[in-house]
Amino acid sequence: MGVQLSHLIKTLLPTLLQPTAQQATEAILSAVPKTSRALISDHLTDLIRVNAYSPWLRQTLAKDPARFITWLKGNSFGLKLQPETLRAEVCAATQSCETVEELKHALCTIHLREEVIIAWRDLNSIADLKENLQHISQLAEIMVTAGLTWLTQWLVEKHGMPIGELTAKPTQLALIAMGKLGGGELNFHSDIDLIAVYGEAGETNGAQPLANQEFFTRLIRALVDLLQTPGEDGRLYNVDLRLRPFGDGGALVASGDALEAYYTRHGREWERYALIKARPVAGDIAFGNQLLCNLSPFIYRRYLDYGAFQSLRELKHEIDRQVKRKSRQYDVKLGRGGIREIEFIAQTFQLVHGGRDNALRLQALATVLPRLEQRGDISSAEREMLVDAYRFLRRSEHRIQMLHHQQQHQLPSDETDMLRLASSMGFTSTTDYLAALKVITDSVAILFGDLLATETIPSTDSAGSKFTALWEQPLTQESVIPLLEQLGFSDTEAACQQLLALQKSRNHKAASALAQRRLQRLLPNLLAVCAKQNQADAALGGTLRLLDTILRRSAYLSLLYENPTALHRLCQLCAAGEWITDWLCQHPVLLDDLIDSRSFAQRPTRQNLAAQFNRAVVQGDDDLEQQMNRLRDQRNGALLRAAMLDINPNTKSGDLLTEIAELVLDNCLRLAWQQLVSRYGPPPPTVYPANAKTPGMLVVGYGKLGAKELSYRSDLDLVLLRPDCDADQLTVGHEPTPLHRFYNRVSQRLLQLLSTQTTSGRLYEVDIRLRPSGNAGPIVSDLQSFKHYQLHQAQTWEHQALVHSRPITGDTTLHEAFTYIRKETLSLRRNRHELATAIIDMRSRVDEEKTI
Template sequence: MTTADKLGLRTDELPAALLAGVEQRWQGLLEHCDSGQFREQGEWYSRFIGSPRRGELLQAFACSPALFEICARHPDWLPSLEANGLLENSIAPHSWREELRAACVNCATAEELAQILRQFRNRHWLRIVWRDLNRLAEMEETVADLSNLAEACVDVALDFLHRQLCEERGEPQSKAGHPQQLVVIAMGKLGAGELNLSSDIDLIFTYPEPGNTVGAARSVDNQEFFIRLGQRLIKALDTRTADGFVFRVDMRLRPYGQSGPLVISFDALEEYYQDQGRDWERYALIKARCIAGDRVAGEQLLDQLRPFVYRRYLDFSAIESLREMKAMIQREVLRRQLQDNIKLGAGGIREIEFIAQCFQLIRGGREPALQALELQTILGELARQQYLPGEVVAELHDAYRFLRNTEHGIQAARDQQTQQLPSEDDERCALALAMGFDGDWAAFESELSAHRSRVSRCFANVIAPAETEHENPRLSHDRWRTMLDDLQLDSVRETLEEAGFDAAEEAARLLVALLKGASVQRMQGRGRDRLYALLPLLLEDLGGVSAPTATLLRLIPLIEAVLRRTAYLVLLIENPGARGRLVELCDASPWIARQLAGHPVLLDELLDARSLYSVPEQSAMESELRQQLLRIESDDLEAQMEALRYFRLAHVLRVAASEATDSLPLMKVSDYLTAIAEVVLAAVLDIAWQNLVDKHGSPAPAGDDRRHFLVLGYGKLGGIELSYGSDLDLVFLHDLPANAMTDGARPVDAGSFFTRLGQRIIHILTATTRLGDLYEVDMRLRPSGNSGLLVSSFTAFSEYQHKQAWTWEHQALVRVRAVAGDDVLAKKFAKLRQQILCIPRAQDELVSEVIAMRQKMRDHLLSGVNKSAEFDLKQGEGGIVDIEFMVQYAVLAWSHQHPPLTHYTDNIRILESLNNNGLISSADTQALIDAYKAFRSQAHRLSLQEQKGRIAITALGAERKNVSRLWQQLMLST
């Protein structure tokens, strides 16, 4: 009987190129089993080849001679894996350590440990390859299993070797007497949990604190102890024995590389990265993860190193380094002829990793979700946050899986560390079989080429070469460079005059003062180079605006603000569109210029004109902020506050940019500014509520999921008329009994709970952080003003409004509405507001009190104003407040007869309601609306120009006259 007969192999089961090899391996395995102690296993193999799972064994033996060799050396391993269900099923992450620890229970020597580790590795390598080649496990499970395998080996080996070395040299302790352990940081693929079948493991060893060992005859320094421990750990894993090796260990990523000490302390490690860390070390730390030793200390260390890896701002300074790295990759492919290398070659794994890494380094400091370790998680975030089109990310996902599976197919063949496509026909046939192409190399190669082509296309579009970024035929850089090299006041003035700068002498003085100032003189070489690369571009752009010198004056504070954070200079160098929009907006508005100078992080908003000049609806803003906050740990209040502040700054900038370029009308400006405030308030309430509930539990009765808390917005917020510098007039209400208790571990009464809630809301809104505050808050409109309770019960508020409130407080109710909080309580408040506003009032007394309050306000707020030369848009006679007081008077006077007057809180819709109810003529209504819009539009423009809300006494005369006429008619003739 032939070997083929024994195997029962049919020619349709495997490609012809692989038949002989599989037959030979099968014969050798059976002969080995028959000749020794493995007859029982031989019978298992014979039964298995006749079972429905026959195809799995043929696939594994055909595609992986290395797997067969393990089976030949250890015929019992595959049967035992099958008997335990491990060929068909996944292994839980925690089970790897448990199994290996159990195997090491009776281990007494380093030699025994080495043998156990190697057999553990090889047995599981057999299982992982079997499952991978037969697609019983997806690629993601394969890389996770390999990473879990490596992590278990490192961790268990370290535990054993630490105990052993402590017996010899004593236990390492800090100077304060705290026990010390080695911390093992995994880098690269192990750090990311993405090992391949033959990966090295890149490690860094460190320890928390200096000190000495105690408990042995001779004490040694902690560093000496841990260096010896590290050497033993490397030997346990890396040394090749009769059982092979566990994992090759690469320590070259440690500080100072191979010339540096094997182990250093946390302080020394941090000092190194702070003082000497290079760009490539930032890249390496993206995937750093503590895998063994003192894990708590290790995670704390990585948290401390995170600012080195991820800048808190958008790090466009990384572009230069990434561009250099990309060029190096491309040169290496050509030089080393790596076209057949599916990792390093064009369109290979490394290019996908580079694409993800670019976004991580540039945006990871601002987007914590991009700090994830796993490449596929990062790709998903790039699609979700729309940094890359969804279809591109889908192509990268597919290509990555295909390439990683190909890598595993290559490495499974010989258990060799290679990503080179095979050149021999039988090896190509085996790889094509492993990849599901029935051994058809041409079909496999076509699919591989398609994936690599798509990756190459995306790679080419990421970080464009410098020369293509800066192409602009309008630029005449030579004259600017000559001017900057000379920097004499007269020559600078002459050059600016030739370029069409108005007030060239003033512009020259500003420029020379900037460049000869101490801040610029102190700049390091690279920073100065970036500044001098930007200025010619900026000066050329300034030549195209209406007032170059004034705009330069507005830009200089921004330039000074970023001299020590030159990534922003790179942002403007690299992005002509953003630079042009910066100049345009600073030309249009000094207010916008000051916002950008105060918060350079907002320069990111200039990158995309579509979002800069497009303000989203409130629901979209709510979704955006919710997503941003979901990426932050719920107990990280500082990060939440920073996210809120950036959100508000960015969206207010979009509104201002849209208004400054006349793409957003006045009424929409106020609508959007009010919507931004409402979105922020809702989020602040959520954060403050969750914080207190975590501490004290909920004050609501069991089964009641209401919050029973309401935020009221008065004034401009209530009237949907916020402007850029508006503060928030707020009042807080609750509707639970004050003595109700919260249900948490540290209960407090409801009164205290809601007071603390109000305090926390105000703190989140007003605390000054790196990005400033959110809003100024005015709580003086609450019952009894500053002497009243911070949070009123609904009952107390109702009694106050019915019995104690002044007329001006009822006037304020005209422009109040619920802006955040409990919907049920909001409806109760709306009903109460209508009741109060509909109370019948004596007309003579009402008009007298309204006029008196108006005069008191005007006398107080217009003192010192030259009324013969200037008109104050808000407080002047016939201005905004006169319209507001007329509206408030009308609502208080007539709502008892016309309840619809209470439906709205904004002046324009109340005016329309007065007309609809026959109380003011259509002509008079339109005159007041037109005047109100004109005054507010002028006030908005002055705000963007950072000017006081006053105009020439001759301006808007018709509008003022109409308002004064109607004031006389409505208020003084009553």
């Protein structure tokens, strides 16, 4: 065995690591019975590696060789973790515990075994990074849950169950994991970041009652003590509670209402980054999930949040300052091009776009990067580079921590430890490892730097910097007008008055310090861009009016500063007319859409436009209110693209406005139809075929919609038609209703969806007075009634209106029937004199109404 062992060690390890590995392996072989040595021989290569690469693991195995043999016999190192099996084992081990000391011993015994298994499988490349991260994270969740469950019961026996004062029902604690544990990516040796929150204030119902706040405070203190106080087999975890509201100065636990109130009133930008990975891991999981759902508007802003870039710059600067102060050794977590920069790249895109793309609301980095590639935020090559870099750096981080079982992220300063790291990563020398590390971190740092870089707009001479200094004091005509002349404004007095008005406005005075800093940073760029417009004064007046409106949402100021192209487009739009400025003031969320150059390069095809509307409606959930808000946002964004096409001399929107309205009508009809069908069931197959793919009614467009001549402010003239049916026919569902009532309700719902005013605005004003009998008629007509009315009752002006009518969306059979009725009606023989008289009469009445 000795000769074989020496030869194997020389084959596997660099010279410097051979003596220690040989001594440790021989010591274990001599310490176990001869009957067990054959078992060790089957794992000899693996044992040599762990003895060479991890002094901690070497010492742990040598401390109790019999325990090591037990693990080998159970094939512990060859099996992938089965979480439910481990959870059952932990539950059984803790149920018999009568004291906290017994509980600690039971948990630490299992925890140590699992740590050894994780390190063994990692150092021998039996498990990949994904499996190791899952094993480490699931182990932590199981340990924390077991401890919390036991300690909760222990306290309940003393003080009773916590009862909510409002609901009079039991209330529980939820532990929200942050950081790596929240993302299911915990380090081998890491703190666990937790926020403790309970459901409701109140009091326990035992013989020695406590306020719920005190009960849960005692519970979390007991849990922290259990997890981080060292025992015979080491400690479980260091617990970091500093991410809780107000940090070290705040209460250890908070009620759900208090937590929500904190983030609403006091939440800071870095806390949004932290909450991206938040995930309930123990206690009342359902309550924890609901709480995080309630906090999502704080984490993910509904608008594109380009303020996240400046927040990231500040956060990264602070991290760099701390790293430089603490150590000269490279830090794989916090150093240049390290793990944190990869995480920041993903998290910044999540914060910027997560408010409008629910698919980005993910905790684990491995799931976020592919989504960013799909969206086009990063390229395929960049995604591949980041994945490879993350894998390399996290494996390095684990190997560093496995050296001495310490929470360490810096490269070892000891030469032997550095060689252990390099060799465990598959390199023959430290030099080769460091060279590979440099290539990887340089690639990450370049991409990270590009992400944080800002485009610059050169201002005319030094006017921009002078204006920045002037803005810090009350502006005067004497100080501002010369700068405006230098920039090239013609009506400098009017422009000066507009700037003075902004500085003195109520919104500016009430704006936060952050908003005022962002405005001061943006204004020089804004002046430079406006000065280059053909209508410079109009551009400045409109944009300043908009800035005054959006000061309460200062992230928009960052968006315009971070994206000079978007600022240029905004100035173009405001120069084109006051109505566009008014519209943007009403819907500032549209500023988000100014970023994407592809949207304005050419007119979108009908197919692409339809796909965008469809994604807006079906994204993420079936909540009708959310669907309609997304549909309104999509419609407003499409109108903005049309406006940009129209003000660009090289492009035109054509009938894009009409196509937008058609797609809105199509989606609204589908939503209204689905909602009523889900309640009442569909019409019977004789009226509406079971395999029909479109709603069973027809929307007909009249006026400018029918003629494909919609303008930006047009309303929609509509007539709604349904199939013929018997008076006693019912829908086919759990709550059948007469068909005439069903179609009326679908029509009412459609009109409501189109015209309801919300925070996102309304889709369209709708006019249905052109229907048969006008306001006196039903809002939806069956085909037979519509045909009879057109052929026998309609007046000449109604036939004139029919000329500009056409089917917009709905059932194809009804489409064909309407087309036939229209043709038949317009083909009627008419007396030319009577027709001319009727038309002249109608024109006179219209002119009279206009003069009233």
